[in-house]
Amino acid sequence: MGTKSAFNWITLWASLLFVVILGFSRLSYGMFLPGIQRVIGGSYGQLGILGTVNFIGYLVGTLCLSPLISRFPDRKHAINRMTCFLLGLAMIGSAFSDHFTQLGLWRFAIGLLSAFATVLVLSIAMDAVRPAERGVASGLIWLGGSAGILVTGLFAPFTIDPSHLLGWRYAWVAMGVFGVIAAFGFEFVTKKRGTAKIPSQTESKPRDQESVNVYRLLLNPKKLLFLIGSYFFFGWGYIIYFTYLIPYLVSKGIPSLYAGLIWSGIGFAGLFNGWIGGKAIDRWPSGYTLASGLTLGTIGVSVVTTDNMFFTALGAIMIGLVSFITPPLMTTALLRRHVPHSVYAAALSIATAFFASGQIIGPIIGGVVVERYGLQFGVASSAIFMAIAAALAGMYGQQQRKLGIHDLPLSG
Numbered sequence: 001m002g003t004k005s006a007f008n009w010i011t012l013w014a015s016l017l018f019v020v021i022l023g024f025s026r027l028s029y030g031m032f033l034p035g036i037q038r039v040i041g042g043s044y045g046q047l048g049i050l051g052t053v054n055f056i057g058y059l060v061g062t063l064c065l066s067p068l069i070s071r072f073p074d075r076k077h078a079i080n081r082m083t084c085f086l087l088g089l090a091m092i093g094s095a096f097s098d099h100f101t102q103l104g105l106w107r108f109a110i111g112l113l114s115a116f117a118t119v120l121v122l123s124i125a126m127d128a129v130r131p132a133e134r135g136v137a138s139g140l141i142w143l144g145g146s147a148g149i150l151v152t153g154l155f156a157p158f159t160i161d162p163s164h165l166l167g168w169r170y171a172w173v174a175m176g177v178f179g180v181i182a183a184f185g186f187e188f189v190t191k192k193r194g195t196a197k198i199p200s201q202t203e204s205k206p207r208d209q210e211s212v213n214v215y216r217l218l219l220n221p222k223k224l225l226f227l228i229g230s231y232f233f234f235g236w237g238y239i240i241y242f243t244y245l246i247p248y249l250v251s252k253g254i255p256s257l258y259a260g261l262i263w264s265g266i267g268f269a270g271l272f273n274g275w276i277g278g279k280a281i282d283r284w285p286s287g288y289t290l291a292s293g294l295t296l297g298t299i300g301v302s303v304v305t306t307d308n309m310f311f312t313a314l315g316a317i318m319i320g321l322v323s324f325i326t327p328p329l330m331t332t333a334l335l336r337r338h339v340p341h342s343v344y345a346a347a348l349s350i351a352t353a354f355f356a357s358g359q360i361i362g363p364i365i366g367g368v369v370v371e372r373y374g375l376q377f378g379v380a381s382s383a384i385f386m387a388i389a390a391a392l393a394g395m396y397g398q399q400q401r402k403l404g405i406h407d408l409p410l411s412g
Contacts, residue, residue, distance in 0.1 A: 004128045006136035013186040014125040015144035017084060020179035021117045023148010023267070025091055025110050026054060028175065030243045031152050031263055032168040034250050035159045039168075040100055044247050044375070048367035050100070050107050051243050055359035057108035061115025062353035066214075066346045076345070080120035081187050087113040088179030095172035111356075119352055123345040124190055126336055132282070134336050139277050142329040146270025146320065153267060156260020160250065214343045218350055226396035227287060227334060228354050230389045234294065234327045235358030237385030240366035240378065241301055241319070248375040254309065262313050269320030277326040281333045287397030290330045294390035297323025301383040304376060323386070327393075328355070358385075 004010065029036075033047055040047075069076060090113060094106035122141060129137040158167035218224045249259040280289050300318035303311040331351065339347040362385070370378035 003130060006129055006133040006140060008128065009189040010125050010128050010186075011137050011140050013182065013189050014121050014141045015147075016182040017117065017121050017179075017186050018141055018144030019148040019151070020087065020091070020175065020182055021114050021121065022142075022145030023150075023152060024172075024175035024179065025087060025114050026058075027145070027149060027242050028152045028171070029054065029107070031156065031246050031260075032159050032171070033243075033247050035165070035168040036103070038162060039165055040097070040103065042100060043371070044244070045367040045371045046100070048243055048363040048370070050104050051239070051363035052360050053104045054107040054111040055239070055356050055363070057111025057113075058115040059111075059353055059356035059360060061112040062119065062349050062356055065116055065119055066349040069345050069349070076120060077124065077190060080117065080124060081183070083113050083116040083120065084183035084186065085180060087117055088176045088181075088183060091176030091179060092173050093176075095169040095176070115352065115356065119345060119349045121186065122332060123348060126332075126344075128190075131336075134282075134333055136279060136282055138281075138329040138333045138336070139273075139279070139325070142277075142325045142332075143271050143273070146267045146273065146325055148267065149270060149320070149324075150264045150267030153260040153262070153264025156256050156263065160246070160256035160259060214339075214346050214350060217339065217343075218347060222399070224335075224338065224396075226392045226399060227290075227331065228351055230287070230290065230294070230392035230396065231327065231331050231351055232354040232358040233385045233389035233392065235355040236362045236365075237301070237358075237382040237389060238297075238319075238324065238327075239359040239362040240382035240385070243363050244366055244370060244375055244379045245316070248304070248379050249309075249312075251375050252309065262316050265313065265317045266320035266324060269317045270324045273321050273323075273325045277322075277329050281330045285334060285337055286400055287334075287393045287395070289397075290327060290334070291390045291393035291397060293322040293326040293330070294386055294393055298383050298386040298390060301386055302380065304380045307376065327389070331355075 029051060033044065037044070037047060068079065072079070087110065090106060090109045094103060094110065097103035097106055122138070125141055126134055126137060152171075155167070155171045158164045159171050161167070218228050246259055246263060249262065250256075254262075277293065297319050300315035300323070303315035306312070332348065335347055335351060336344060362382070366378050366381060369381045
């Protein structure tokens with residue numbers, strides 16, 4: 001059982017890793033799309049497919065991680081160490097892509113590695129934190145993703161502007177180097193603490209039965225299905241927004257500096273989101289808390305339909321403040337409360353697989369809408385799926401109220 005407060009060296013380095021895992025390795029792609037298109041070519045619909053390839057890798061990673069952890073339960077730290085280092089190197093490699101297929105292979109590898117890193121870094125860091133503070137700790141870790149968005153936006157004049165054709169390449173190299181440094185830091189502080197030993201009764205539990213119980217727990221309509229469904233549709237909705245927002249702004253003639261500032265505004269607002277969302281889910285561990293952020297995010301996405309840049313910027317900040325980091329961190333915290341410790345890593349991996357599945361579908365559907373109706377409606381279409389996610393989170397909250405399971409671990 002964890003003994004540290006939410007504010008400790010492990011959560012700090014985990015947050016720095018999430019700058020890379022989420023902000024740099026995955027979401028920076030949407031920011032760099034205009035620059036990539038100028039160098040490599042292709043339509044936004046075709047380049048959106050590379051976003052799908054990235055999340056196919058993410059899905060494959062989450063599906064492989066659960067049996068890998070079950071097969072090697074004592075090697076979690078070693079697997080994470082190798083994964084985080086390789087992720088930084090893969091980002092550096094992707095900067096040297098010269099054609100569509102080559103970049104697609106790198107995006108697949110980055111998705112695969114970031115899936116491993118997301119689950120393992122969260123699992124290792126949360127194990128060290130006292131149960132009552134895990135919501136705050138989760139918020140601190142996930143806000144690293146917001147910091148990554150903020151920094152990526154500041155690169156905009158060098159990655160979007162046509163006068164800097166190689167800007168996105170230099171940015172990805174710098175991000176990869178930062179990722180390797182963050183991996184070293186996280187390895188140092190976790191190695192210093194030592195690896196916690198899993199209780200013997202957990203070790204003696206049959207692995208197959210444990211796996212069956214995890215799926216039964218997550219997919220049971222009376223337990224966690226609505227929460228998992230919400231996570232799936234959130235992944236579907238938010239990735240459309242983050243993939244096509246910058247191309248939409250560029251198409252409207254917005255200067256690269258201002259487009260970057262809007263992107264950074266999402267990240268800056270998300271810094272507060274991580275702390276506020278963590279505090280909120282610790283105090284009100286309910287699906288209603290999750291649904292409220294998703295509802296406000298739906299409104300933030302919808303204002304794109306006004307075709308007003310001021311309202312679009314305000315909507316982007318609203319998304320950053322209440323529904324960019326909030327759903328993953330709240331889902332992580334709710335699972336941590338309601339899933340037995342022995343199967344938490346496996347449960348988080350499976351939940352993340354559903355999240356990744358939504359992210360695979362999102363760029364494809366978004367690309368179809370963009371090609372047929374334009375970038376504005378492509379971006380706005382994400383509101384539909386955010387709204388579904390909010391509704392499912394509300395249904396999970398209603399179910400919690402009926403069963404009185406706010407703080408009771410659920411058995412398989």
